[in-house]
Amino acid sequence: MNRFEYLRPQSVAEAVAAAAVPGSAFLAAGTNLLDLMKIGVARPQRLIDLKDLPDLDIIEQLPDGAVRIGAQLRNAELAHDPDFRQRFPIVAEALLSGASAQLRNVATVGGNLIQRTRCAYFQDPASACNRRAPGSGCDARGGDTRQHAVLGWSEDCIATHPSDFCVPLAALGAMVEIEGPAGRREVALTDFHLLPGNTPERETALGQGELVTALRLPPAAAGFARHARYVKLRERTSFAFAVVSAAAALRIVDGRIQEARLALGGVAARPWRAEEAEASLRGATPGAEAFHRAAALALEGARPSGDNEFKIELARRIALRALTLAAAGTPDRLPALPASPFAPLPGGLHV
Amino acid sequence: MSETQRIRHGSSIGQPITRRDGPLKVTGQARFAADNHPQGLLHAVLATSSIARGRVTFLDEAAARAHPGVVQVMLPGNRPALAQHPDDKSAPFSFNMDLLQDDRVRYAGQPIAVVIAETLEAATEGAALLAPRYAAEPVEVTLDATSSYVPEAIGVGGPAELRHGDAEAGLQGAAHRIEAVYETPQQFHNAMEPHAVVAxxxxxxxxLDMPTQGFALTQMRLAGLFGIPVENIVIRSPFIGGGFGSKLLAGPQVLGILAARLVGRPVKLVLTRAQMYGPVTHRAPTRQRLRLGAAPDGALLALHHHARTATSRFDDFIEPAANASHTLYAAPAIVTTTDAVRLDTGTPGFMRAPGEASGSLALECAIDEMAEACGMDPLAFRLRNYAEVEPISGKPFSSKALRECYAEGAARFGWEGRKLAPRQMRDADGLLLGWGMGTATFPALMFQAEARAVLRRDGSGLMEAGTHEMGQGAWTAFAQIAAESLGLDLERLELRAGRSDLPNAGIAGGSAHTATAGSAMQAAGEAAIARLTELAVTDPRSPLFGAGNIGVVPRGGRLVRWDDPSRGEDYAEILARAGLEQVEGRGSAAPDPAAAERYAMHSHGAVFAEVKVDPDLGQVRVTRLVGAFAAGRIINPRLVQSQYQGGMIWGLSFALQEGAVMDPRSGRVMNADLAGYHVPVNADIPSVEAILVEEEDRHVNALGVKGVGEIGITGTAGAIANAVWHATGARVRQFPITPEAILRAMAAQPG
Amino acid sequence: MSLSVTLTVNRVQHRVLLDDPRVTLLDLLRERLQLTGTKKGCDRGQCGACTILLNGRRVNACLALALSHDGAEILTIEGLADGAALHPVQAAFIAHDAFQCGFCTPGQIMSAIGLISEGQAGSDAERVREGMSGNLCRCGAYRGITEAVVAATRSMTKEKAA
Structure with missing residues (x-):
């Protein structure tokens, strides 16, 4: 890890001003940034510690019915907030299926959004990586691609975004509030993470010196609590990144789907919201036929970026599973193994 | 039941006492090597190669030296001289080492420089600033490499080929034949404690403060390298944070010792987790082809087990995977063959159950496949082919309670009523459910060890031996053996261990440490008691005078007449009257060639696994593991159960999780951490149970103890793979079994 | 900016002058305060061996910058026992043989204490397993760990044994 200058601004404005200097990086909990610094993937010259910024770690109920979540709020605090988890169980389930309790106790909401890819070639400074070192190439192509994208990838980069949390957020239409040198703005979470194109080094919509200050779940995100599930395929029962994952949320009125939300994780450089699939469900009777159709639509246009064709079918199946579970109803209490296929299922769904 | 019968009056042997080092370990006071801070300590950090073959052409030494806090950069040019080339093989178990002898790179992760600094932070950054450049050469890192060869020896010296009977004829005449290829990946020990030294x-x-599973081997190697007498080297290793074979021999810590020599100050070198995927050995990958033939009634007629494995380009360690087929199943014809390729990797080495782990996985799967071909229950098939004598040698077993293991394990698991056909069971949630089994086996080995016992005038005892504690519970089990041998209550026994300046107690490896060092302790204790007895029975003032012919036994700190325990005398009194501060006894243990000539000696077990498989997603969870093991006399059932459970969890890991992902272009391990290289977490282990099956063995050693440390991994990996098949009907032969492999195999099924 | 931090570790206040901004809480504890009970297994938040309680919460000390935690209260494995009297979780680990080599044990115990105080798992074994999954044990003492945590939870919350 390189030596760095350490700053501790007392306000968002101060922080944003400090970050105008190239080579600066914001430090929240550091669970991702310090890790990347240790392996030489990140070498910032200045760390701007956000610890003292006031009021960024609260959950606010806004007058219009939206919920604002401060970017410095810790994952565990959000997931265990009684009111929040009751209204947005799918977000709590996704949060609790990620990382470990120790990491969730410090990792922040904002940090989760801007965490970097787990692509092994990105994480290995000896490998060529356009995302880490623009123009150097992509050693993931032709390498081990189990973790890589099947949607939205480019010849220059096939990495995926590793977050669980962001998948239901994408489904629920979350907004990201940003402060920067040019003032305050907001972007939809689904536009926050950029697809690689030929500029994979541009990972998010954030400009130089811009800081994520909050996340907002709009009023339209409410009303899914009774039928919302996150499901995650892992290579061990816990403490593992998703191979693929899916968040599905349904508003069911009188036996019909009034509104559906569906997003996939582990398949692209952003949490992948499947709006066509959502549209196909509107007005449909919840059931296998509608869900199969939606799941197929969600993967339309998917193509392997290497030896990972299996992920397309897996993603389709996990979308189907998430929809099926969502229709069956959100359990009163989060399962002991959040988002796991081994959490008890209502009604023996596999039969 | 049986457990209480084993507890003998006045002895702690067989009792499930808690770990003697427990309080130290739960309070953070157990001192591991990296916890030491001698005055003037500097920190050393390795720089390692990112190419797998070629030369280092440039290192930015100036940048590293300029970094504040950096004291020295050790490179081939300024490395202190060694008395012996690191590739010199004059002593046993001298594996070639990379100690900055030149600019050659032989594998990814090879040390190429050492940066020494006042702080760990400075040394770490100094190593990064070296930013090496290379002249890279093409690499080969997979079993498909071009040049295979038949090694002269496999494992620690066994033949690469063993033929018993005519396998081809047996296969030809068989009613049922199967042929299958199983692949296992490169694996890394990943003890929680990274290799460390304070030199x-x-x-x-x-x-030296350095974790080692073998004081004498390490001392010898270091003495040779540095050209100093063995007795000049003191190694303290009171606790090893897991070894699993990776800490048997002198490792890359030698570079820390060299660094200390270079700077003339104490140096601490601790490997990073990523560096645990390079110079500390690994389990070699295998590709095993098994061909089995059976008669219509399920009797095996022939078994051919061929193992292809890999070693490094610069040294030989050949995983003896096919050996697993020598002992388990009776067949008139058994042939095992091995070939290997040379790869641009580090040299493989001993990793928990080397040979048996990989080999028994393939064998147990093949046996299962043959049982299916014969239409037989897997347990019935194994019993049909039960080996009454060791098949390959014809020798009787010194003891073999495998039948009892099968019976007790099957009963506990509820094996009876298992449907033959796969994909017949689901749980209440609709998940596929499968049951599988495997036979476990591991040789009962003995090495050499010495011990020294002392009885003191205050009535206490001392046992000294350079033994190793790496989680087996050595301090506890050895104290139990020592106290028993000296006729003392445990509280009166002091155990000195975990240092090199004690009697040479051999290695903690081959599941033989308790048997070997324990036998030496027993002998030492008996010698001390004999000396004390002589004092008593020849002294007219002793109540034991003249009892020599009748016999005297030690009991609770007293010698008593065998025929009348009420007549006796405290140790303290005997010593006081003799005017002695203490008496001493020395003991040793070694393999008994005569016993080895007469008997085949192995531990055995049977493992039963239940898995749940998501039929759509292919994710697997092992919901129950039941193992029943027979390994001779059990010193401490609590510790032994933990050893078995740990081994079974390794088996689970082998079947479903572990494996290095090697980039074939660069030769680098791409998951060289603990996020990408999966080992089981707590949630992976909902239920694991080990049953101790009674077994008496009069031949293995004086204690009747066989090994328990490695057998758990054997049998288990196969049982889980077989359970996955039983759940899904999909036979996956490439390990670890991944969700997509299961789904692919399920999709390929007819119907 | 002065590179100094004040930390209360195991109820004792330490003012540490840092010559280097890069020091993590883990390296500060181990190399500068010589509190070596907290272990370094991976240094990347992937194994849990360095788990401590930071202001009452279990965290990985390896991924915490010391400078960032000025004024924090830290509890490590060395601060649990009251003289010879072990903390109930420590005692339960011995009773249930919840460790072998002992290297991951300080982190397991600190994690268990954090889990119990979080109150999300109670004595539900499956929730305990999930909640303890951030602590790897290569020796495979998981059954004992789960049993120990469940037993300690019961004894600490005076819950009736089932």
Whole structure:
């Protein structure tokens, strides 16, 4: 890890001003940034510690019915907030299926959004990586691609975004509030993470010196609590990144789907919201036929970026599973193994 | 039941006492090597190669030296001289090492420089600033490499080929034949404690805090490398944070010792987790082809087990995977063959159950496949082919309670009523459910060890032996053996261990440490008691005078007449009257060639696994593991159960999780951490149970103890793979079994 | 900016002058305060061996910058026992043989204490397993760990044994 200058601004404005200097990086909990610094993937010259910024770690109920979540709020605090988890169980389930309790106790909401890819070639400074070192190439192509994208990838980069949390957020239409040198703005979470194109080094919509200050779940995100599930395929029962994952949320009125939300994780450089699939469900009777159709639509246009064709079918199946579970109803209490296929299922769904 | 019968009056042997080092370990006071801080300590950090073959052409030494806090950069040019080339093989178990002898790179992760600094932070950054450049050469890192060869020896010296009977004829005449290829990946030990050393020189005397599973082997190697007498080297290793074979021999810590020599100050070198995927050995990958033939009634007629494995380009360690087929199943014809390829990797080495782990996985799967071909229950098939004598040698077993293991394990698991056909069971949630089994086996080995016992005038006892504690519970089990041998209550026994300046107690490896060092302790204790007895029975003032012919036994700190325990005398009184502060006894243990000539000696077990498989997603969870093991006399059932459970969890890991992902272009391990290289977490282990099956063995050693440390991994990996098949009907032969492999195999099924 | 931090570790206040901004809480504890009970297994938040309680919460000390935690209260494995009297979780680990080599044990115990105080798992074994999954044990003492945590939870919350 390189030596760095350490700053501790007392306000968002101060922080944003400090970050105008190239080579600066914001430090929240550091669970991702310090890790990347240790392996030489990140070498910032200045760390701007956000610890003292006031009021960024609260959950606010806004007058219009939206919920604002401060970017410095810790994952565990959000997931265990009684009111929040009751209204947005799918977000709590996704949060609790990620990382470990120790990491969730410090990792922040904002940090989760801007965490970097787990692509092994990105994480290995000896490998060529356009995302880490623009123009150097992509050693993931032709390498081990189990973790890589099947949607939205480019010849220059096939990495995926590793977050669980962001998948239901994408489904629920979350907004990201940003402060920067040019003032305050907001972007939809689904536009926050950029697809690689030929500029994979541009990972998010954030400009130089811009800081994520909050996340907002709009009023339209409410009303899914009774039928919302996150499901995650892992290579061990816990403490593992998703191979693929899916968040599905349904508003069911009188036996019909009034509104559906569906997003996939582990398949692209952003949490992948499947709006066509959502549209196909509107007005449909919840059931296998509608869900199969939606799941197929969600993967339309998917193509392997290497030896990972299996992920397309897996993603389709996990979308189907998430929809099926969502229709069956959100359990009163989060399962002991959040988002796991081994959490008890209502009604023996596999039969 | 049986457990209480084993507890003998006045002895702690067989009792499930809690770990003696428990309080130290739960309070953070157990001192591991990296916890030491001698005065003037500097920190050393390795720089390692990112190419797998070629030369280092440039290192930015100036940048590293300029970094504040950096004291020295050790490179081939300024590395202190060694008395012996690191590739010199003059002593046993001298594996070639990379100690900055030149600019050659032989594998990814090879040390190429050492940066020494006042702080760990400075040394770490100094190593990064070296930013090496290379002249890279093409690499080969997979079993498909071009040049295979038949090694002269496999494992620790066994033949690469063993033929018993005519396998081809047996296969030809068989009613049922199967042929299948199983692949296992490169695996890394990943003990939780990374390799570490705190080294301090005083002239030609070397003081080391360093985890080691073998004091004498390590001392010998270091003495040779540095050209100093063995007795000049003191190694303290009171606790090893897991070894699993990776800490048997001198490792890359030698570079820390060299660094200390270079700077003339004590140096601490601790490997990073990523560096645990390079110079600390690994389990070699295998590709095993099994061909089995059976008669219509399920009797095996022939078994051919061929293992292809890999070693490094610069040294030989050949995983003896096919050996697993020598002992388990009776067949008139058994042939095992091995070939290997040379790869641009580090040299493989001993990793928990080397050979048996990989080999028994393939064998147990093949046996299962043959049982299916014969239409037989897997347990019935194994019993049909039960080996009454060791098949390959014809020798009787010194003991073999495998039938009892099968019976007790099957009963506990509820094996009876298992449907033959796969994909017949689901749980309440609709998940596929499968049951599988495997046979476990591991040789009962003995090495050499010495011990020294002392009885003191205050009535206490001392046992000294350079034994190793790496989680087996050595301090506890050895104290139990020592106290028993000296006729003392445990509280009166002091155990000195975990240092090199004690009697040589051999290695903690081959599941033989308790048997070997324990036998030496027993002998030492008996010698001390004999000396004390002589004092008593020849002294007219002793109540034991003249009892020599009748016999005297030690009991609770007293010697008593065998025929009348009420007549006796405290140790303290005997010593006081003799005017002695203490009496001493020395003991040793070694393999008994005569017993080895007559008997085949193995531990055995049977493992039963239940898995749940998500039929759509292919994710697997092992919901129950039941193992029943027979390994001779059990010193401490609590510790032994933990050893078995740990081994079974390794088996689970082998079947479903572990494996290095090697980039074939660069030769680098791409998951060289603990996020990408999966080992089981707590949630992976909902239920694991080990049953101790009674077994008496009069031949293995004086204690009747066989090994328990490695057998758990054997049998288990196969049982889980077989359970996955039983759940899904999909036979996956490439390990670890991944969700997509299961789904692919399920999709390929007819119907 | 002065590179100094004040930390209360195991109820004792330490003012540490840092010559280097890069020091993590883990390296500060181990190399500068010589509180070596907290272990370094991976240094990347992937194994849990360095788990401590930071202001009452279990965290990985390896991924915490010391400078960032000025004024924090830290509890490590060395601060649990009251003289010879072990903390109930420590005692339960011995009773249930919840460790072998002992290297991951300080982190397991600190994690268990954090889990119990979080109150999300109670004595539900499956929730305990999930909640303890951030602590790897290569020796495979998981059954004992789960049993120990469940037993300690019961004894600490005076819950009736089932």
């Amino acid at each position: 301090a020189w005083d002239g030609d005397r070397l003081s």
